[in-house]
Amino acid sequence: MSTLEIKGLVASVAGKQILNGIDLVVRSGEVHAVMGPNGAGKSTLSAVVMGKPGYEVHSGQVLLDGVDLLDLPTWQRAQAGVHLVMQYPSEVPGVDLTEMLSEAYTARGRDTSELAEQVSAEAERIHFPADLLHRSLNVDLSGGEKKRNETLQLALLTPKFAILDELDSGLDIDALRDCARRVEAATHDSNLGVLAITHYNRLLEELHPDHVHILVKGRIVASGGPELADQLEIDGYEAFTGGAEEAAAEPTGGSYDDLFAL
Amino acid sequence: MSSTLLDVADGLNGAQLPSAESEVWRYSRIAELDLAAFRPVPLTTTVTGADSLAASPERTAELVASMETHDVFDELSAVHAQTVEIHVPAGKVLTEPIVVTHVISEDGTAAFPRLVVHGGADSEFTVVERFESAPGIRALIVPRLVLHASQASRVSYLALNLLADTVWQLGHQQATGERDSTTLLATVALGGDYARVRTDARVVGQGATTKQVALYYADGHQMHDFRTLQDHIAPKTNSDLLFKGAVQDQAKSVYTGLIRIREDAKGSAAYQTNRNLTLSEGAWAESVPNLDIRTNDVKCSHASTVGPIDDEQRFYLESRGIPPQVAERLVVLGFFDDVLGALPVGSLRDDLRARVAAKLEGWTS
Numbered sequence: 001m002s003t004l005e006i007k008g009l010v011a012s013v014a015g016k017q018i019l020n021g022i023d024l025v026v027r028s029g030e031v032h033a034v035m036g037p038n039g040a041g042k043s044t045l046s047a048v049v050m051g052k053p054g055y056e057v058h059s060g061q062v063l064l065d066g067v068d069l070l071d072l073p074t075w076q077r078a079q080a081g082v083h084l085v086m087q088y089p090s091e092v093p094g095v096d097l098t099e100m101l102s103e104a105y106t107a108r109g110r111d112t113s114e115l116a117e118q119v120s121a122e123a124e125r126i127h128f129p130a131d132l133l134h135r136s137l138n139v140d141l142s143g144g145e146k147k148r149n150e151t152l153q154l155a156l157l158t159p160k161f162a163i164l165d166e167l168d169s170g171l172d173i174d175a176l177r178d179c180a181r182r183v184e185a186a187t188h189d190s191n192l193g194v195l196a197i198t199h200y201n202r203l204l205e206e207l208h209p210d211h212v213h214i215l216v217k218g219r220i221v222a223s224g225g226p227e228l229a230d231q232l233e234i235d236g237y238e239a240f241t242g243g244a245e246e247a248a249a250e251p252t253g254g255s256y257d258d259l260f261a262l
Numbered sequence: 263m264s265s266t267l268l269d270v271a272d273g274l275n276g277a278q279l280p281s282a283e284s285e286v287w288r289y290s291r292i293a294e295l296d297l298a299a300f301r302p303v304p305l306t307t308t309v310t311g312a313d314s315l316a317a318s319p320e321r322t323a324e325l326v327a328s329m330e331t332h333d334v335f336d337e338l339s340a341v342h343a344q345t346v347e348i349h350v351p352a353g354k355v356l357t358e359p360i361v362v363t364h365v366i367s368e369d370g371t372a373a374f375p376r377l378v379v380h381g382g383a384d385s386e387f388t389v390v391e392r393f394e395s396a397p398g399i400r401a402l403i404v405p406r407l408v409l410h411a412s413q414a415s416r417v418s419y420l421a422l423n424l425l426a427d428t429v430w431q432l433g434h435q436q437a438t439g440e441r442d443s444t445t446l447l448a449t450v451a452l453g454g455d456y457a458r459v460r461t462d463a464r465v466v467g468q469g470a471t472t473k474q475v476a477l478y479y480a481d482g483h484q485m486h487d488f489r490t491l492q493d494h495i496a497p498k499t500n501s502d503l504l505f506k507g508a509v510q511d512q513a514k515s516v517y518t519g520l521i522r523i524r525e526d527a528k529g530s531a532a533y534q535t536n537r538n539l540t541l542s543e544g545a546w547a548e549s550v551p552n553l554d555i556r557t558n559d560v561k562c563s564h565a566s567t568v569g570p571i572d573d574e575q576r577f578y579l580e581s582r583g584i585p586p587q588v589a590e591r592l593v594v595l596g597f598f599d600d601v602l603g604a605l606p607v608g609s610l611r612d613d614l615r616a617r618v619a620a621k622l623e624g625w626t627s
Contacts, residue, residue, distance in 0.1 A: 050581050052577055053573055053577060054573075073580070073586070074577065074580040074581055075580040075581075075582075075583050075584055075585050075586065075589075078580070078581055078582055078583035078584075079583040083581075083582075084581050086578070086581075089578065090572075090574040090575050090577070090578035091575075092575045092578060092579065092592070092593065092596055093596050093597065093599065093600070094595065094596025094597060094598065094599025094600065095579075095592045095593070095595075095596040095599075099592070100579065100582060100584070100592065101582075103579075103584050103588050103592060104582045104583050104584050107583050107584055107585055107588065108583060136596070136599075137578075153582065157582065157583065
C-alpha cells in the first residue's frame with residue numbers, strides 16, 4: 001500500500017501564482033478525479049508534480065510514501081513510481097516506442113529481453129495499431145492514437161500512481177473507453193492509484209472515481225464521492241466559484257473554450 | 263628540404279589565399295591556414311569493388327577539363343592531384359559499393375586526391391570515399407570530385423570524413439546530371455579540424471534529380487563548413503537537400519546554401535532544409551539559405567533552424583524515468599535518424615550511429 005500526498009502546494013508559472021495551496025491524498029487502488037474549469041490550475045498541478053521546467057514551487061510537498069518528490073529530478077520521480085499521462089504528448093523524431101521503453105526499463109534495472117513481446121501484447125490489448133509501433137514517438141499520430149500510446153506506456157511501466165492530464169481531450173469515444181478500461185484494470189491488477197484531472201464528466205463515465213475534487217482558482221473547493229460529479233453536471237462550475245462576478249468572468253463553466261486551452 | 267605549398271603557390275602567378283571577406287569564404291577559418299607548414303606528398307589510396315571496370319583516359323581528361331577553377335586550392339590540385347577514375351559503362355548495375363579509401367599519415371604534409379566518376383546511360387552504382395588519417399598529425403587534404411551522371415543513370419556518392427581533429431580539409435565537389443538521371447550526394451563529417459566542402463550540383467537535363475544529404479557533428483574545437491549550390495539549368499528538374507548538424511563544446515559549423523533556378527528551368531522543384539543542434543553554450547552554428555529564381559512556374563522552399571535540444575522532448579523522455587544524459591542521447595540520435603536513413607549504404611549506418619554516440623559520450627552540456 002502506497003500513498004501520494006500533496007500538502008499545501010503553492011506554485012506559479014511565468015510569474016503568475018496558479019496553485020494556491022493544494023491538499024490531496026491518493027492511496028493505492030483509489031481513483032481520484034480532480035475537476036475544474038479552464039484556468040483553475042489543472043495542468044499546472046500535473047506539471048508541478050512531475051517537475052516540468054518553467055514551473056516554480058513556493059511551498060508545499062508532494063510525498064510519495066514519505067519521500068518528497070519535489071526534491072528529485074523528473075526522471076527519479078518517475079522511477080519512484082509516478083507516471084504522467086500527458087494531455088499533449090511531445091513528438092520525438094527518430095525515437096520509436098520500443099527504443100524509448102527499452103531505455104526506461106534499463107534505467108530501472110529491468111530485463112528487456114521480453115520487451116518486444118510485451119509491447120505487442122499491450123498494443124493489441126489497447127487497440128494501438130501494430131504498424132504504428134515503429135513510428136517516431138507521437139509523430140503523425142491522431143489524438144486517439146496518442147492517448148492509446150500514452151496508456152500503453154503506463155501499463156508497461158507499472159508505476160504506483162498515474163496522473164492523467166485531460167486523458168479525455170482530443171480522442172473519440174472508443175479510444176476513451178479503451179484507455180479508461182485499461183487504467184481501471186491496472187487499479188485492480190497492480191493496485192495503481194489514479195489522479196485523473198479533467199474538465200468534463202465524459203471520462204468519469206468510463207473511469208469510475210472513488211473520490212471527486214473540484215479545483216477552482218488553484219484551490220480544492222469541494223471534495224466528495226462520485227455524486228459530486230453528477231451535481232457538477234447539473235449546476236456547472238458557477239455553483240463552486242462563489243459569486244456572480246466570477247461566474248460572469250467564466251460564462252458557462254467551459255464548453256468549446258477548452259479547444260483553445262494550451 | 264622539399265618545397266612547401268607556399269613555394270608551389272608562389273610559382274602559380276601570384277595565387278593568393280582566399281579572403282574571408284568574400285562571401286563564399288565568409289565565417290571560414292581560412293585566415294589561419296599557413297601554406298608554408300605543409301609539403302605535398304603522395305597519399306595512400308586503396309580502391310575496392312571496381313575490378314570489373316575499365317579505365318577511360320580520354321573521358322577522365324574531359325571531365326577534369328570541365329572542372330572549374332575558383333581559388334588557389336583548385337590550382338594546387340591541378341598541379342598535385344592524384345586521380346582515381348571510376349567509369350561505369352552504360353546499362354551496368356553494381357550491387358556492391360565501390361569504396362575509395364585515402365589515408366594521410368605524415369605530419370606536415372598535404373595531399374590532393376581527385377576522384378573522377380562517370381556513370382554511363384542507365385547505369386546504377388554507389389561510390390563511397392573515405393578520408394582517414396593517422397591520429398594527431400597536422401596535415402591538409404584537398405579533395406576534388408567531378409561526377410557525371412548520364413541519361414537515366416542512378417549514381418550515389420558518399421563522402422566520409424573520419425579525419426583526426428588536427429587535419430584540415432578543403433573539399434570541392436562538382437556533379438552534373440543529364441536527362442532523367444538521379445544523383446545522390448551524401449556527406450558524413452565527423453572529423454577534421456577545419457573541414458570544408460563546397461558542393462555544386464547541376465541538373466542540366468530535363469527530368470533530372472539531385473539529392474544532397476549531410477550529417478555533420480563537430481566537438482572540441484572542430485569546425486565544419488558547407489557551401490552548397492543546387493543549380494537548375496534544364497526544365498522540369500528537381501533537387502532536394504537535407505543537411506543536419508550538431509555542434510558541442512567550442513565547435514562551430516557553417517551552412518550556406520543557394521538554390522538557383524535559371525531562365526530555362528521552368529517547371530522545376532527545389533527544396534532545401536538545414537537543421538542544427540547547438541549542444542553547448544560555447545558552440546556556434548550559422549545557417550544561411552539563399553534563393554536565386556530567374557523564371558516562374560517553379561516550386562521552391564527552404565527551411566533552416568539553429569537551436570538547442572527541445573525542452574519538451576527532453577521532459578517527455580525524462581518523465582518516463584529516463585536519466586537526462588540518456589534522454590539527450592536519444593534525442594540527438596533521433597535528430598540524425600532521417601539523414602542516416604537517407605545514406606546510400608545501409609550497412610554503414612550502425613557504424614556511423616555508433617560514431618555519433620561515441621561523440622555524445624564526451625558531451626557535458
